Amino acid sequence: MDNSELLIVAHETLMRTVLRVRDGEQRTTASTPDAVQAVLLLFAMTLLPILVRVRVLYTFCWVGFTVLAHVIESEAALGMATSLGLTIMMGWYSLRTLDRSTFMGILQGWFGFLSKYRPFRLLANSVDLLLHMGVPLTLAFCYLPLVRVWMTAPILLFSQLWIKLVAGGDLCLTGNDVYHIYPPRPKTFWMAVHKIELVYNFAVPTCCVLVYQAGIHEFFVRSFLTSSV
Secondary structure, eight states: OOHHHHHHHHHHHHHHHHHHHHHHHHHOOOOHHHHHHHHHHHHHHTTHHHHHTSOOOHHHHHHHHHHHHHHHTOHHHHHHHHHHHHHHHHHHHHHHHHOTTHHHHHHHHHHGGGGGSHHHHHHHHHHHHIIIIIHHHHHHHHHGGGOOGGGHHHHHHHHHHHHHHTSTTOHHHHHHHHHTOSSOOOHHHHHHHHHHHHHHHHHHHHHHHHHHHTTHHHHHHHHHHHHHO
16 A cells, blocks of 8 residues: 555544544534543553553653543543643643753753754654644544533543552652653743643633634534535
8 A cells, every 4th residue: 555545544534533523513412421432541641551560651651541532432531632632732832942952952862862863853854743732633624523611620630540550659759750851941840741631621621612613613614525526
């Protein structure tokens, strides 16, 4: 299968997903059992680092949750994965705006001398762009109608549980060790990280609902479907 065929398959899969969610939203509402299952699954992801005895980064916990949400086909879980993904995307790029050397510091901490080579940095930036922007925006395009305001509470609790169980309860003290940033960032940096995370976790679910109700998401979906005809 060549690149053009892969693009066609990806386009058709995206279109089917958008239509399925769009049509389903017109006739169904999220059930309580599905919502409970989704919340339990989200909280279970905070136990993963303890079970594998590895400090699984916040973003990778979200990735694992997103994969499982697709496996169990839970609308509530997909809605939370979408909201959480947008929160991570906005938080990550807000942080990189405040401290432009953040990403380079992570590369130096994890990969050492490899971070000095331009091809490696280009590859790392491409993967980072795909993970922190491509995936969240794709989720938003497909599943934004599934986001609900009540998801704010479990998402906020999830972030606090991750800090408690993975970062030892205080990101200001352990953030440099968890993320392997070099040189280590001061306490004020990690306080900013925590505040940015809280603000976006609190605001994004409601903003998603407002964007959907305002018809902005529908406009992009219609534009996509029209271009596909």
